[in-house]
Amino acid sequence: MIESYDAKSIAKKQGFDSVFDFLPIIVRSAQKVARPPISGFSVVAVGLASDGRIFIRVNVEFPGLPLHHSIHAEQFLIANLTCYPQTTLTNVVVSAYPCRQFLQEIRAAPHIQISVLQTHDHDFMEENEFRPLSYFLPNRFCPHDLLEKDVPLILETHDNGMILLSQQFINGQNDALDKVVKVAERRARDRQA
Incomplete structure (x- = not known):
């Protein structure tokens, strides 16, 4: 992850007008760390969050396992965003066509703008040309087709009702341990979907 102020500073030092212009460079540079044996x-997915932070993730494949056990770069990106509560993804630059259905599982999916660096010749996109997810997934099937409007989706905090059963044996015996247990329980319970 690149903090907002660092992203702006790096883009400026590299001679780019904005962070948006810098995103494709990050994608190309990050392709070296992808693991596609x-x-x-x-494949690289670079996400720009509403707060200006940049998140970078790559695809990961596991030798000896079927390809469907791989981690898609976009999937990795979204899963990592769960570690940053209240983060909203606004733009994604990918090195190749994105794993569209996974992105569709985010409530803000219709607002995410995507740029694809490597496209097929018949569907050429200019660099830094962003299009909505609906362009890439026109007949989408989304959570709203199945779930109530207020059901938590990916990147949304929800209380899963988790309680620590052994807490009754820990309470009062060690104040420091008790505090750690309470923080861990609260974080697990309030974990994002």
Whole structure:
């Protein structure tokens, strides 16, 4: 993750007008850290959050396992965003066509703007041209087709009702341990979807 002030500073030092102009450079640079031993196809997803932070993730494949056990770069990006509560993804730059359905599982999906660096010749996109997810997934099936409007989705905090059963044996015996247990329980219970 690159903090907002660092992203702006790096983009400026590199001679870019904005962070948006810098995103494709990050994608190309990050392709070196992708781990595609099966497909040989390095995929990078760079996400720009509403607070200006930049998140970078790559695809990961596992030798000896079927390809469907791989972690898509976009999936990795969204899963990592769960560690940063209240983070809203506004833009995604990917090195190749994105794993669209996974992105669709975010409540803000219709507002996410996507730029694809490597496209097929018949569907050329200019660099830094952003289009909504609906462009890439026109007949989408989304959580709203199945769930009530207020059901928590990916990146949304919810209380899963988790309680620590052994807490009754810990309470009062060690104040420091008791505090750690309470914090862990609260974080697990309030964990994002």
